Amino acid sequence: MSETRTEISSLGEFGLIDHLTRNFEIQNASTILSVGDDAAVIDHFGKQTVITTDLLIEGIHFDLMYTPLKHLGYKSVIVNLSDVYAMNAIPTHITMSIGISNRFSVEALDEFYEGVYAACSKYNVDLVGGDTSASQKGFIISVTGVGEVAPDKFVKRSTAKKGDLVCVSGDLGGAFLGLTLLEREKKIYLENPQIQPDLENEDYIVGRLLKPEARKDIIEFFEKNDIVPTAMMDVSDGISSEILHICKQSNLGCRLYEEKLPIAELTRQAAFKFGLDPTVCALNGGEDYELIFTLKQEDYDKITLNEEIAVIGYMSELEEGCKLLTKGGNTFDITAQGWNAFRG
Numbered sequence: 001m002s003e004t005r006t007e008i009s010s011l012g013e014f015g016l017i018d019h020l021t022r023n024f025e026i027q028n029a030s031t032i033l034s035v036g037d038d039a040a041v042i043d044h045f046g047k048q049t050v051i052t053t054d055l056l057i058e059g060i061h062f063d064l065m066y067t068p069l070k071h072l073g074y075k076s077v078i079v080n081l082s083d084v085y086a087m088n089a090i091p092t093h094i095t096m097s098i099g100i101s102n103r104f105s106v107e108a109l110d111e112f113y114e115g116v117y118a119a120c121s122k123y124n125v126d127l128v129g130g131d132t133s134a135s136q137k138g139f140i141i142s143v144t145g146v147g148e149v150a151p152d153k154f155v156k157r158s159t160a161k162k163g164d165l166v167c168v169s170g171d172l173g174g175a176f177l178g179l180t181l182l183e184r185e186k187k188i189y190l191e192n193p194q195i196q197p198d199l200e201n202e203d204y205i206v207g208r209l210l211k212p213e214a215r216k217d218i219i220e221f222f223e224k225n226d227i228v229p230t231a232m233m234d235v236s237d238g239i240s241s242e243i244l245h246i247c248k249q250s251n252l253g254c255r256l257y258e259e260k261l262p263i264a265e266l267t268r269q270a271a272f273k274f275g276l277d278p279t280v281c282a283l284n285g286g287e288d289y290e291l292i293f294t295l296k297q298e299d300y301d302k303i304t305l306n307e308e309i310a311v312i313g314y315m316s317e318l319e320e321g322c323k324l325l326t327k328g329g330n331t332f333d334i335t336a337q338g339w340n341a342f343r344g
């Protein structure tokens with residue numbers, strides 16, 4: 001960020017909006033009308049439209065003490081696009097609404113928007129509107145994402161079938177360990193500001209938390225290989241919580257295998273350093289922004305080629321419950337211990 005500090009009041013609300021949106025170029029033919037009117041107009045030319053919204057609140061979802069604003073802008077877009085991909089859809093548009101306290105300067109918001117625009121450009125999404133308000137305390141972000149999908153190719157949480165394979169993209173638990181590390185360093189710093197944070201060799205887990213990506217590649221892989229998952233959702237609260245949503249909404253049980261859970265070596269090492277069980281971090285940690293989905297067994301051969309997809313179990317009868325088979329051969333009930341903003 002530059003050294004100068006421009007007060008938001010010097011631009012005013014409309015001047016600020018013009019300033020933040022002045023250089024943005026439209027990338028999608030479906031964007032008929034963008035920023036500058038009462039609403040945007042989108043024409044999806046015969047496709048179906050998906051729409052999803054997310055709220056991010058300072059102190060609940062992020063801590064500005066260790067979150068650079070550019071990363072926060074990027075991540076705010078990513079968490080939303082991840083929900084669009086989880087419907088098997090391609091995101092095309094977002095709106096971005098912000099509530100800002102007078103702590104923020106125009107330069108600080110410029111930095112946040114640099115991240116927003118970097119994500120829009122990487123994922124080919126147009127920012128077509130939003131809202132801007134003052135907030136008494138704390139930074140509030142609301143993102144709405146719109147996407148398109150071929151008629152009736154969207155994938156719900158409720159349509160898994162008995163015997164389907166349970167699959168997950170990427171690896172799990174890294175973001176939770178990144179958060180654990182940054183919270184620890186914050187505490188040490190607050191107790192003794194002379195001590196510099198020790199983040200050496202922790203780039204991977206910190207990156208998983210601060211700069212997540214959405215799994216566009218997996219949705220493109222499905223399209224290319226003629227795969228339509230039977231159910232899907234994104235992993236924001238931890239897979240134990242997410243698989244229970246799929247089971248409950250599909251009226252089924254499941255059996256997952258501990259040894260099949262994809263955990264990066266660097267995540268495993270970080271877990272051991274903190275005295276945590278990597279499996280527990282993978283199951284209950286949040287913010288992986290991976291995709292969990294179920295597939296017909298006959299699609300198995302198609303996915304073995306993709307190293308970014310792990311088969312972690314299968315769907316069973318409702319009466320069999322939702323179980324985890326451990327490496328030691330024990331069976332546990334999967335419980336929803338994922339992240340919950342309302343847990344005290």
Ligand SMILES: Nc1ncnc2c1ncn2[C@@H]1O[C@H](COP(=O)(O)OP(=O)(O)O)[C@@H](O)[C@H]1O
Binds near residue numbers: 053236
């Ligand atoms: N305040 C609300 N009013 C209406 N619908 C809501 C509200 N909060 C959440 N929902 C809807 O409830 C469903 C589950 O929400 P959530 O668990 O937040 O999903 P996700 O993890 O994908 O963001 C979604 O369909 C969401 O749109």
Ligand SMILES: Cc1ncc(C[n+]2csc(CCOP(=O)(O)OP(=O)(O)O)c2C)c(N)n1
Binds near residue numbers: 179
């Ligand atoms: C200060 C801080 N506290 C907690 C977290 C952890 N965290 C924030 S959001 C989240 C999960 C997803 O949030 P939610 O609002 O449930 O998103 P949704 O499932 O609706 O997409 C987690 C684990 C964090 N990153 N930073």
Ligand SMILES: [Mg+2]
Binds near residue numbers: 053054
């Ligand atoms: Mg939500």
